[in-house]
Amino acid sequence: MTDCLFCKFVSGEIKPNVVYEDGDVLAFRDVNPQAPTHVLVIPKRHISTLNDLQSDDAELIGKLYLAAKQVAEEEGIAEPGYRTLINCNAGAGQTVFHIHLHLLGGRPMGWPPG
Ligand code: AMP
Ligand code: ZN
Numbered sequence: 001m002t003d004c005l006f007c008k009f010v011s012g013e014i015k016p017n018v019v020y021e022d023g024d025v026l027a028f029r030d031v032n033p034q035a036p037t038h039v040l041v042i043p044k045r046h047i048s049t050l051n052d053l054q055s056d057d058a059e060l061i062g063k064l065y066l067a068a069k070q071v072a073e074e075e076g077i078a079e080p081g082y083r084t085l086i087n088c089n090a091g092a093g094q095t096v097f098h099i100h101l102h103l104l105g106g107r108p109m110g111w112p113p114g
Contacts, residue, residue, distance in 0.1 A: 006098035036106025050088040077105030
């Protein structure tokens with residue numbers, strides 16, 4: 001999608017601070033971090049929201065989590081623990097409509113989330 005910020009990251013038109021990349025997945029540091037580690041893990045293929053997922057996307061979504069796990073290990077937050085989450089639509093706080101898995105860690109996480 002030409003008007004999608006995260007698709008521009010994938011195409012290389014804009015360069016984020018990349019921490020992981022493979023053929024299907026890109027992970028980069030959030031520009032406005034909410035924790036010492038705040039990484040966004042995205043599929044390279046544009047999917048707007050969780051509501052748009054198809055059954056064919058199951059493997060791709062699994063790859064997002066495997067990438068998050070690897071980044072968490074590299075960031076040294078695997079053992080203390082970390083949070084992963086996907087906001088779906090504006091009511092949950094989604095502001096960029098290219099699906100992204102937040103990986104947050106490096107500080108205690110409260111519950112329930114806001
Ligand atoms: P969400 O609110 O779940 O849609 O998350 C969008 C995230 O994208 C927010 O945490 C923003 O801080 C982050 N974000 C917005 N613009 C950029 C950017 N240019 N580079 C990195 N992260 C960004
Ligand atoms: Zn996109």
